[in-house]
Amino acid sequence: MSNSDEIRGEQEFIDGLYARVDALRGDTESGVTDALGQGNTPMQARLERDILVAERSGLLGALNAVDGSLCFGRIDLTAGGNHHIGRIGLRTDDAERTPILIDWRAAVARPFYLATGHTPMGLRRRRHITTSERAVTALHDEILDLGDQERTGHEDPTGDAVLLAALNTARTGRMNDIVQTIQAEQDEIIRAPHRGVLVVEGGPGTGKTAVALHRAAYLLYEHRELLAKRAVLIVGPNPAFLGYIAEVLPSLGETGVLLATVGELFPGVRAKGADSREAAAVKGRADMADVLADAVRDWQSLPDPVIAIEHDREILMLDDGLVSVARERTRAAGLPHNVAREYFEGHILNTLTDMVAERIGTDPFDGGNLLDPSDITQIRDDLAENPEVWAAIDQLWPRLTPQRLVSDFLADPVGYLPDEDAAAIRRPTTRDWTVADVPLLDEAAELLGVDERLARARADRARETQVAYAQGVLDVSYASRTYEFEDKDAEDSEVLSAHDIIDAERFAERQEEDDHRSAAERAAADRTWAFGHIIVDEAQELSPMAWRLLMRRSPTRSMTLVGDPAQTAEAAGVGSWHKILEPYVADRWSHTRLGVNYRTPAEIMDLAAAVVRAEHPDFEPPSSVRSTGVRPWVRATDDLPGAVAKAVEELTPAEGRLAVIAPRNLHRRLAARLDGVTAGTEPDLTRTVVLLDPRQAKGLEFDSVLVVEPGRYGTSDLYVALTRATQRLGVLHTGRLPKALADGVSGP
Numbered sequence: 127m128s129n130s131d132e133i134r135g136e137q138e139f140i141d142g143l144y145a146r147v148d149a150l151r152g153d154t155e156s157g158v159t160d161a162l163g164q165g166n167t168p169m170q171a172r173l174e175r176d177i178l179v180a181e182r183s184g185l186l187g188a189l190n191a192v193d194g195s196l197c198f199g200r201i202d203l204t205a206g207g208n209h210h211i212g213r214i215g216l217r218t219d220d221a222e223r224t225p226i227l228i229d230w231r232a233a234v235a236r237p238f239y240l241a242t243g244h245t246p247m248g249l250r251r252r253r254h255i256t257t258s259e260r261a262v263t264a265l266h267d268e269i270l271d272l273g274d275q276e277r278t279g280h281e282d283p284t285g286d287a288v289l290l291a292a293l294n295t296a297r298t299g300r301m302n303d304i305v306q307t308i309q310a311e312q313d314e315i316i317r318a319p320h321r322g323v324l325v326v327e328g329g330p331g332t333g334k335t336a337v338a339l340h341r342a343a344y345l346l347y348e349h350r351e352l353l354a355k356r357a358v359l360i361v362g363p364n365p366a367f368l369g370y371i372a373e374v375l376p377s378l379g380e381t382g383v384l385l386a387t388v389g390e391l392f393p394g395v396r397a398k399g400a401d402s403r404e405a406a407a408v409k410g411r412a413d414m415a416d417v418l419a420d421a422v423r424d425w426q427s428l429p430d431p432v433i434a435i436e437h438d439r440e441i442l443m444l445d446d447g448l449v450s451v452a453r454e455r456t457r458a459a460g461l462p463h464n465v466a467r468e469y470f471e472g473h474i475l476n477t478l479t480d481m482v483a484e485r486i487g488t489d490p491f492d493g494g495n496l497l498d499p500s501d502i503t504q505i506r507d508d509l510a511e512n513p514e515v516w517a518a519i520d521q522l523w524p525r526l527t528p529q530r531l532v533s534d535f536l537a538d539p540v541g542y543l544p545d546e547d548a549a550a551i552r553r554p555t556t557r558d559w560t561v562a563d564v565p566l567l568d569e570a571a572e573l574l575g576v577d578e579r580l581a582r583a584r585a586d587r588a589r590e591t592q593v594a595y596a597q598g599v600l601d602v603s604y605a606s607r608t609y610e611f612e613d614k615d616a617e618d619s620e621v622l623s624a625h626d627i628i629d630a631e632r633f634a635e636r637q638e639e640d641d642h643r644s645a646a647e648r649a650a651a652d653r654t655w656a657f658g659h660i661i662v663d664e665a666q667e668l669s670p671m672a673w674r675l676l677m678r679r680s681p682t683r684s685m686t687l688v689g690d691p692a693q694t695a696e697a698a699g700v701g702s703w704h705k706i707l708e709p710y711v712a713d714r715w716s717h718t719r720l721g722v723n724y725r726t727p728a729e730i731m732d733l734a735a736a737v738v739r740a741e742h743p744d745f746e747p748p749s750s751v752r753s754t755g756v757r758p759w760v761r762a763t764d765d766l767p768g769a770v771a772k773a774v775e776e777l778t779p780a781e782g783r784l785a786v787i788a789p790r791n792l793h794r795r796l797a798a799r800l801d802g803v804t805a806g807t808e809p810d811l812t813r814t815v816v817l818l819d820p821r822q823a824k825g826l827e828f829d830s831v832l833v834v835e836p837g838r839y840g841t842s843d844l845y846v847a848l849t850r851a852t853q854r855l856g857v858l859h860t861g862r863l864p865k866a867l868a869d870g871v872s873g874p
């Protein structure tokens with residue numbers, strides 16, 4: 127076959143695949159339209175319709191998402207025949223249902239990623255198919271069976287042309303999937319068993335984030351049953367980062383995933399405030415769990431010295447001795463505070479009942495008690511009607527919300543912590559919640575528990591509303607009943623109206639069961655949700671308190687943690703995997719390392735590594751997969767805004783993105799000189815020029831990067847900033863220059 131025949135052949139095949147996708151999409155769309163057009167059908171049918179619409183909409187979403195590059199590879203087998211590999215699997219629309227496109231996650235597709243000339247895994251040839259929209263634009267073939275003489279004219283002798291093209295393309299501000307070029311070391315991690323804790327460590331640009339996202343897609347494919355129900359959680363360091371990675375999973379046809387920062391994991395709270403570095407470090411420490419437990423105990427107070435309760439025209443004196451006994455008995459039950467309150471109420475009511483009984487029932491002659499059990503019950507019931515009794519109980523053992531506990535604690539933490547730490551976290555109760563507050567709120571929720579009676583009362587009220595609603599719905603369907611039964615069509619006359627099969631109560635129950643939100647949506651609204659799998663990116667940044675929160679969300683400890691200790695920025699970050707995991711899984715976790723940097727060219731990586739080596743001489747950076755021949759530059763200036771504006775002009779790529787990374791307090795001055803720049807807490811990363819502080823740059827990448835005033839960053843922040851570029855790096859400074867930068871480059 128000639129060179130162009132090969133392309134034509136693939137084009138025809140791919141046209142066939144798209145025809146199949148279009149037909150499927152048409153079927154799915156009309157299925158949804160028909161279902162929605164059914165109008166006021168009986169209840170059961172309506173529930174089924176909702177499920178069908180949800181399922182079909184998911185399928186439709188997947189079909190639309192993969193449209194860009196449905197098929198990207200082909201493997202030719204030594205034994206004859208071939209398989210095309212794509213983002214989703216497709217079968218023929220006939221009785222045989224023959225596979226025509228293999229999902230990249232299927233076992234059959236694996237040799238596409240792993241086969242080498244050395245270990246061909248039954249392959250003769252591997253082909254990468256590049257498409258633009260629906261048109262085939264290039265083919266790259268690798269011969270894996272060296273004895274095979276057949277040539278296609280599309281041979282790629284080094285086998286890395288497609289990878290290098292992907293690494294060199296202009297960035298868009300949104301991460302792309304790497305499904306066409308997953309490397310063998312990455313594939314192994316993506317397909318690792320989902321049980322247990324897997325730690326993936328690797329330097330900048332080694333594909334940790336990409337691998338984590340593809341792993342989520344793989345797990346959803348391989349364990350669809352389990353994970354569609356329990357959902358996968360992906361935790362990232364900040365909202366800008368989550369925006370950056372948000373399109374990867376949908377492009378792989380997967381949407382059943384919750385992406386969140388730790389600051390978003392307490393439903394009902396949005397962390398908008400900022401903490402100082404010291405405050406975040408103190409709030410993140412593991413001993414905060416004990417501190418909060420102490421704070422809860424301090425709400426369980428004693429009278430000072432008595433509480434006088436007027437009852438039945440007498441005064442009952444509740445003193446600290448009596449309350450102390452009730453408190454100790456309640457605490458001995460070992461229950462969360464709000465749950466234990468019911469026991470405390472019981473003890474106090476008993477204490478007061480004894481007092482009253484003693485006063486009115488004592489036999490003046492022998493000191494015995496003249497009351498019988500029904501009198502005692504009556505006294506207790508009367509006391510339970512007395513608002514003063516409840517006011518005393520509320521004072522001594524108040525019901526608390528996590529928000530109340532934490533905000534009161536932060537308003538006055540003195541006495542719970544060393545003075546310096548208390549001063550660092552102290553703040554008025556009116557302030558916004560911060561990210562570091564969220565694990566404290568979660569801890570507080572655990573310590574407080576849910577008052578079962580309150581929860582039951584709330585559930586009862588909700589149920590009553592639902593039953594009333596159901597009754598209304600059933601009345602409507604009852605009205606339509608005659609019509610249904612009079613219908614001439616025999617099949618329709620078989621249809622039972624909702625009334626025949628279900629009463630209002632049961633319908634309400636069924637409504638509760640049939641919650642049509644996706645698992646990810648339900649998980650987002652539920653603090654106690656147990657996820658099927660949790661993936662944590664930049665895991666080295668999380669504090670011990672944040673780990674406590676995440677471990678609660680993963681009772682099965684099915685987790686993938688990715689990170690790089692050399693990039694740890696947060697003072698609260700734990701730093702060592704052993705320290706993070708020891709309390710939860712002891713040493714039952716596995717560890718793997720990625721060693722190739724796909725992002726940063728060797729010229730830039732050498733400079734960044736020198737910065738870390740100045741502090742840690744044994745530091746081993748990942749090796750860059752490519753070099754560009756373009757050396758980074760470092761320049762001194764007296765006029766920073768002017769020099770930045772000039773450098774931005776010089777570095778802005780014709781296509782692609784530029785990041786200016788500068789300390790936050792310079793942003794206003796710099797932004798004033800940069801037209802159309804985007805900045806702020808949630809910058810729009812799709813704009814050509816983005817202004818970021820070093821923390822915001824974490825996990826992101828750009829074609830060009832300009833680092834401003836490097837002398838003002840800590841080593842790990844500087845390492846992060848210097849390793850964000852795929853092509854060019856410039857450094858500008860007025861002040862001190864870290865020696866490694868001065869030595870590494872000589873500016874013009």
Ligand SMILES: Nc1ncnc2c1ncn2[C@@H]1O[C@H](COP(=O)(O)OP(=O)(O)OP(=O)(O)O)[C@@H](O)[C@H]1O
Nearest residue numbers: 304307308309330331332333334335336724725825
């Ligand atoms: N196999 C691959 N094929 C194509 N591109 C890849 C591959 N592996 C990684 N990349 C690209 O390399 C870049 C870096 O990947 P990624 O952001 O996942 O690295 P990282 O290890 O998370 O980096 P950092 O720790 O610096 O945030 C991304 O653009 C990613 O798409």
